Amino acid sequence: MSKVLVIGAGGVGSVAVHKMAMNRDIFSDIHLASRTVSKCDAIAASVKERTGVTISTYALDADDVEATTALIRQIGPKLVVNLALPYQDLAIMDACLAAGVHYMDTANYEPRDEAHFEYSWQWAYQDKFREAGLMALLGSGFDPGVTSVFATWLKKHHFERIDTLDILDCNGGDHGQHFATNFNPEINIREVTAPARHWENGEWVTTPALSYKQTFDFEAVGPKNMYLMYHEELESLAKFFPEIKRIRFWMTFGDAYLKHLEVLQNVGMTRIDPVIYNGVEIIPLQFLKAVLPEPASLGPTTKGKTNIGDIATGLGKDGTEKTLYVYNICDHEDAYAETGNQAVSYTTGVPAMIGAALVLQGIWSGAGVFNIEQLDPDPFMDMLNKHGLPWQVKELDGPLGF
Numbered sequence: 385m386s387k388v389l390v391i392g393a394g395g396v397g398s399v400a401v402h403k404m405a406m407n408r409d410i411f412s413d414i415h416l417a418s419r420t421v422s423k424c425d426a427i428a429a430s431v432k433e434r435t436g437v438t439i440s441t442y443a444l445d446a447d448d449v450e451a452t453t454a455l456i457r458q459i460g461p462k463l464v465v466n467l468a469l470p471y472q473d474l475a476i477m478d479a480c481l482a483a484g485v486h487y488m489d490t491a492n493y494e495p496r497d498e499a500h501f502e503y504s505w506q507w508a509y510q511d512k513f514r515e516a517g518l519m520a521l522l523g524s525g526f527d528p529g530v531t532s533v534f535a536t537w538l539k540k541h542h543f544e545r546i547d548t549l550d551i552l553d554c555n556g557g558d559h560g561q562h563f564a565t566n567f568n569p570e571i572n573i574r575e576v577t578a579p580a581r582h583w584e585n586g587e588w589v590t591t592p593a594l595s596y597k598q599t600f601d602f603e604a605v606g607p608k609n610m611y612l613m614y615h616e617e618l619e620s621l622a623k624f625f626p627e628i629k630r631i632r633f634w635m636t637f638g639d640a641y642l643k644h645l646e647v648l649q650n651v652g653m654t655r656i657d658p659v660i661y662n663g664v665e666i667i668p669l670q671f672l673k674a675v676l677p678e679p680a681s682l683g684p685t686t687k688g689k690t691n692i693g694d695i696a697t698g699l700g701k702d703g704t705e706k707t708l709y710v711y712n713i714c715d716h717e718d719a720y721a722e723t724g725n726q727a728v729s730y731t732t733g734v735p736a737m738i739g740a741a742l743v744l745q746g747i748w749s750g751a752g753v754f755n756i757e758q759l760d761p762d763p764f765m766d767m768l769n770k771h772g773l774p775w776q777v778k779e780l781d782g783p784l785g786f
């Protein structure tokens with residue numbers, strides 16, 4: 385019996401739970417807990433209708449370590465999959481340690497009062513998980529997640545040495561709204577408005593947010609402007625691939641999205657410090673989230689494709705210099721037809737299911753805190769092909785310019 389507890393009933397949690405239910409041989413008993421239990425129940429109803437599988441649901445405030453520990457003890461899962469928000473990472477890790485179960489997530493911890501993504505807080509749990517004989521697997525989504533597995537796979541099978549690595553994240557989808565984000569708006573806007581940072585010759589180079597762009601012709605999407613950004617997998621890639629001289633992350637944004645964001649920033653709506661409104665403290669960005677469309681509501685109207693991948697240049701195993709591009713294309717409408725969620729949730733929820741499957745089956749194992757780059761990429765890459773995120777590799781003439 386492989387019992388799993390998923391925490392978080394957003395778009396990503398929904399996809400992960402649907403995919404788990406489609407793989408009953410691995411996930412024999414599925415439990416879903418989240419702050420708003422009606423969202424868990426709606427997912428459970430969809431899972432039942434699509435797969436015939438019954439999942440159990442619970443209301444849980446995962447910021448409350450004692451309540452989370454008690455629920456884990458009551459259910460007795462082998463693994464807790466954290467698909468709530470980055471703010472809950474440490475509390476859920478503490479609860480896993482207290483209850484003696486493995487932990488997994490898709491996004492690194494972020495304090496609420498600082499737009500600051502870094503692994504240091506979670507890496508600090510290394511000794512606790514090692515001494516408890518438990519595994520904490522960090523970042524098993526798409527980016528972070530698949531993009532790091534792509535790099536690890538390229539290194540294992542194709543490169544003696546990688547010199548430069550560029551991650552390209554393109555969402556060519558159109559949801560028909562003036563302004564909406566494809567995943568949690570608060571997290572998305574914090575990420576996009578933070579200064580850009582990339583790794584070059586052993587140090588971080590910081591540049592103003594959205595100040596560098598270039599056009600790239602994405603297969604199945606077409607030419608798109610993509611912008612240099614900081615993204616959390618850069619930190620673990622720089623740590624686990626010390627030979628790489630330059631690592632960058634690029635994300636596509638349409639002009640209308642950027643125009644709205646600029647106005648919202650200029651009027652102070654993206655601030656994360658409290659302001660007093662009618663005698664009550666509110667955080668403008670949290671208020672903005674409340675008035676924007678829920679990402680999960682975009683599923684029925686989103687059309688188009690995502691294309692996310694890695695371009696690596698270096699010395700190939702055959703002794704020649706080469707550039708390889710490995711990427712996945714995912715269709716929003718297909719993702720919606722299969723799970724009731726668009727491709728941004730799908731491309732995160734499927735790798736979350738895969739990481740959980742590998743931990744539950746003991747194919748990935750170990751005691752301590754692990755980033756996905758530290759694990760064998762092959763079983764993960766095989767499962768991507770089998771579970772809805774097939775990838776392809778192409779040789780390019782040279783590295784990404786700029």
Ligand code: NDP
Binds near residue numbers: 394446447568
């Ligand atoms: P959503 O905002 O749609 O869902 C988050 C869910 O977590 C909601 O159901 C929310 O409950 C619940 N939640 C929030 N706080 C708590 C709490 N204190 N206790 C219990 N439940 C809580 O986000 P997504 O599904 O889009 O994203 C989920 C996670 O995936 C995020 O951490 C995000 O950063 C990460 N992500 C990772 C990606 C990757 O490629 N690695 C890409 C996209 C997302 P409620 O409904 O009550 O608000």
